[in-house]
Amino acid sequence: MGTDFVVLSLVPLAIGILVCVSCALLGNFLVLRRQSLIGDAVSHVVLPGIVGAFIVTGTVAAGAMLLGAGIAAVLAVLLIEIVRRVGRVEPGAAMGVVFTTFFAAGVLLLEQSDTSSVHLDVEHALYGNLESLIWLAGSAGWAALLDPAALAALPPQLPRLALVTFAVVLFLLVFWKELVIGTFDATFAESVGARPGPVSFALIVMVAVAAVAAFDAVGSIIVIAMFICPPASARLMTDRLVPQLAWSVVFAVVSAIAGYVLAGYGPLWLGAAYSVSAAGMIATVAGLILALACLAGPRRFGTRTAARRRRPPPRRASHHQSSISNSLQV
Amino acid sequence: MSTPTLIADNGRTLGESHPDSPLAVNGLTVSYGEKPVLFSIDFVVPKGAMVAIVGPNGAGKSTLIKAALGIVPRIAGEVTVFGAPYEKARHRIAYVPQRASVDWDFPATVRDVVLMGLYREIGFLRFAGRRHRERALACLERVGMAAFADRQIGQLSGGQQQRVFLARALAQEADLYVMDEPFAGVDAATERAIIAVLKELNGAGKTIVCVHHDLATVPDYFDHVLLVNVRKIADGPVATTFTSHNLQATYGGRLAAAHVEEVAVGREAAGEGR
């Protein structure tokens, strides 16, 4: 049992947890800035970047893919800003125009290029294949964790995601004050030189990095779910920012573990002889947690009165968008 | 008229012409597309003055201070703060945005917001320490909000929120306070508390610039006034500038002549209404 777990489940679980935690941490700021859907947009635009990198380099090497995806993400953010400003449309619509176009381009590129030899298809891009990331060298059981040769044979996604999670934590620590001030009051932030524009752009770059790194392992849908569901649930639990981040990490870890276990063993418990998509199940569990938080979270109503709770005032959303654009002009 | 030369005293800059002015603005123009929001505003704030920026809705009052502080891009014009470009004098300004411009449901306490005023002092890569917390508390004390330090900001009333914003500005220990509608939607007690703090600051030699919407209180609260409606209509001491003629020119047909007469002439009118 122990050996089976180490070989089959340890790495997917660890990767799932890392993806969920890194996305959820950044997601707190996206939710507070009313930019939740940036995560959605970025994880869609990654597809043409990855396919483009494959066409250019002819390999599925991680470095090229990550670079291609990163370039596509930054390009998309720039385009969203241009569409929003020139067309004077709401940020959501500008985002919708750009990310669907990018995704369509990715789908077309994929169909047009010969990717049959490599593991690259749209379904994979959408929901990944977490279960396939097994660690054959872990056949020695838990002892393998101490064996350098076995460790060297770990799926490369694991160290990569560990690095990204570390980078996310570092980013939040270094720019904590700037992120908080810029999120709460961007005009004030501008006036004290906290550079809200560049900082929001950096946040989006980090979102892209997290999405791109996670994408390869788990697909885009879980990434979107993790950017939004744990932070949104956490927001309904507390009125303080640091506890909110802590709650979001807890929810992310619970979603990852419970989702993975339910996907692998749930159908067996129900008497079926197959397992279901772990990525899909993790998103489902995150959604269930959010549903519970919506129904019973102690701070679910926030401090707004019922009358004002209807729809967000548009000015703040656009405000942050404009601070992004300021940074883009630099 | 002598032959006009372009650059007065060849090569002097705006800052050199007004080295002491906390805020000097020359030819400031802001536009959205081809519609100017502000057109060619020239304005020099005297040191130690208490200035009201007055004008009808949509006259560009808020845009004026945002453009002066570099928050909104301008298409023409120069601005200096204490004789230097804004970026170099940032630490000498405390800017208080409109209360309604932020989401008060943000997960932060009153103290957290005031600590934002210490942003420059805390410095890069550092977090607020005990000293900063005490400073924040002292600023809250000055606006009568010390008891609320650990309260979530969304639980405050409008007046209390404005006091917190003022405390944040106090924490900046600036020489110029630029405030956008500090009295909008606050209760009478808060209005008195805020003006008391502003007068105290003014007494200590600080300069105050407020976008202000209540004409009746202008003569009571301020000593200088800038009347704008896209263009500058007039500026100067309240006694000579805040006249019914100038107000009529600022507000046009939108303000009944009788009302203009009342607020411009009668200082006592300010006291009666409240």
Add this chain to the structure above:
Amino acid sequence: MMAFLTALALGAGYNTALVTIGAAILGGSAGAIGTFVLLRKRSLVSDAVSHGTLPGLALAFILMALLTGDGRNIVALMVGAAFSAALGLFCVEWITRRTRLTEDAAIGAVLSVFFGFGIVLLTVIQSLQTGGQAGIAGYLLGSTAGMLRSEAETIAVAALATGAAIFVLRRPFTLVCFDEGYAATRGIDVRLTDLAMMGVLLAVTVIGLKVAGLVLIVALTIIPPVTARFWTDRPERMVLIAAAFGAAAGYVGAAISASDRGLPTGAVIVLTAAAFFAVSLVLSPVRGLMSGLATRLRFQRRVHERQGLLALARGEAIYDPLTIKVLRRAGHIRADGVATLEGRAAAAAAVREEALWGLYRRLHPDEAGALDHQGLAPIATALPPDVVADLAARLEPADTGVR
């Protein structure tokens, strides 16, 4: 190329022609309803709706597979998709209303969770001992290849029905988008109208699933309306233009897709729409990139020229390097900063213009406020000659002097 032209002329077989026409009607309907949704600032709600269809699709497939042995019944799939999308829409509304979360978070949460759960159900389907599993995958990215005749007919008829619904409801939709309060005073139930709007959006999404796929159908409700925005500011025209762009994208895209292998219908339709958008973004004379940039530069120069001339007339210092450059280029000043003869004449003219405009603003503040250019246009071109003559007559000599 020949294949494309044949398909464009509806000559590539009955099914292909039907699909092409269906895609055009669908694109038109999506563009029209998308415009209303855009004007209500709720474009990305359609993203939640489209992703929200997946669990319903999958459940309907499983149900039909268990009952009949084949899950590919387009009507059942559409009904299932509509039900779960409606549930998703309800969740978005409920979360936005009943919790502190904002609409963007609600949309993102619903779309990712519904989609994730849908993926779980898809893996269940893959393990079912039944045929047609591949059929369901077509709904993810859209595929019209090998579409059954009955399916194509269903799509075309349903798309036509939504188009008719939009036509019937266009008045209340427009009113509610334009001015909610006014619509209410005219006896229109705003909530009901919003609900109808979302209902039509849902219908268009569900019908379009098979053609464009659920990841991309949202593009058809967003891109054409945003494109239309570059050509007009008037809501009625915007709806028509968006519908036209949407229909053209559907028609051309479906024809291209039918002309060769490896051209997925959804992606090609979306890219066709995106091409229309890109052209509009750059070239639109109303608010395109080119004209916007040119206008801004021209306006900035005019402002600087006017300011410089006024400063010249008043003998004031000019600090701004751009002002100096503009004046020098126009020949108003010499390299050493001294005004030329022409410059002094222009300065005097500018002062007079300013004085006339100032007088106009004083005498007619409301009319002056309604003007867009705040007195930068020559007064003789902006106002009727009799008004200008009247102003000139009233102008006091002091007004043209140094203030």
